[in-house]
Amino acid sequence: MSKKFTVAVVGATGAVGTQILECLEGRNFPVQEIKLLATASNAGDILEFHGQPVTVEEVKQDSFEGVDIALFAAGPAIASQLAPVAAGAGTVCIDCSSAWRMDADVPLIIPEVNPDALAGYRKKGIVSSPTASVVQLAVALKPLHDFAGIKRMVVSTYEAVSSTGNRAIDELRVQTGELLNGRPAKVDVYPHRIAFNCLPQVDAFNDDGYTREEQKVIDETAKVMAATIKTTATCIRVPVFYAHSASVNIETGKKLTPEKARELLKGAAGVVLVDDPAESEYPMCMDAAGQDEVFVGRIREDKSIANGLNLWVVSDNLRKGAATNAVQIAELLVEKYLQ
Incomplete structure (x- = not known):
């Protein structure tokens, strides 16, 4: 994976969001820039990514400009509202909530099980990760x-x-x-x-x-x-x-x-x-x-x-059941479709 990507983590301060950050680091995902997003109550928090402090921003409809991949770990209400907005801005969304799992136009992916189904992400720009x-x-x-x-x-x-x-x-x-x-x-x-x-x-x-x-x-x-x-x-x-x-x-x-x-x-x-x-x-x-x-x-x-x-x-x-699976989906997207 030679190309690097701007990645957003929505719900970065939550249990799954913090694990996504660890997985991105531990698996050496090719991150050019990281954006950490959360609701207003957690905006301003400081998290670390690769040893550097990153300020959490409030997630808004205009948060996804220039973002290549957004990993959603913020619950179905936010994913339902903002994943289509992000996808409309050209961001590929990977959602860990239940919001999109049974949508016929959104692939539900476990890379070890059904990697070929990932091609369906093009329909809505959204990929869903199953319940743990x-x-x-x-x-x-x-x-x-x-x-x-x-x-x-x-x-x-x-x-x-x-x-x-x-x-x-x-x-x-x-x-x-x-x-x-x-x-x-x-x-x-x-x-x-x-x-x-x-x-x-x-x-x-x-x-x-x-x-x-x-x-x-x-x-x-x-x-x-x-x-x-x-x-x-x-x-x-x-x-x-x-x-x-x-x-x-x-x-x-x-x-x-x-x-x-x-x-x-x-x-x-x-x-x-x-x-x-x-x-x-x-x-x-x-x-x-x-x-x-x-x-x-x-x-x-x-x-x-x-x-x-x-x-x-x-x-x-929290790992394979959510964060790791989402990052593995991102890796598969990068390998097959986003280079």
Whole structure:
């Protein structure tokens, strides 16, 4: 990548935005100039990029003049309003929110899974990154689907508080301290206390009893994998700071043994196989946190059906689930389309 680019990070002060900055630095993305944008309440903050202080500016409709690539980490309301404005100014937008994921004219991209679909960015100048749980599921399932054809999936996700943002991270930390010191814990971010608890609710409920997060898992997995996989999901918020976990049961069109699944996953892009139960080796949040890979283990046959397999998938929701995936999309854009 010889050419360098003017890059904007929208929502630069948030949990995902700060990780995007780290990824741009750590992956040596070819940045000519960086613009850090946020809402008025965070304008004026000072962040560092490659050791240099950068002042955060208030994001406005005219913020994108001369910007080549904008990475949005500011939530669906801002992405819905400003991504089309930025695209109209010639900026390619990569959005980490839910705003554009199911738009038929916006590609939903995981570089290890469906890189060719990125060509569709030209329709609106916008690319979407899936919800974190779908990123890790699709990375793990793609090689298995290519080999055996997944017909049905039953998934339960165990989602870290960091996907809700910095307020949720702080709330878990404070609640934990209060309870350990014998004091009542204040509840603000979630409907109930999250410390030492599990909430069978991620996002709001739809009329059918599924949450929005559960519907995202169903819809976005199908779009990313371009497959008619019958999926049902239960999403649970757990008292973990970083990294989502998922218990996955798949039914395939042809037999897929645990041994073959391990072979396929061992060589898959973006996957780390951790599967030695006899030595108590399996994916865990504390090992995945801060990493960019998807960790897979506990692979075993589902003996209740002819072609069934169980597996356990863990990945850092802020890294591969959001920031790293967005930067990888930018890298793919630069490699294939923007030079």
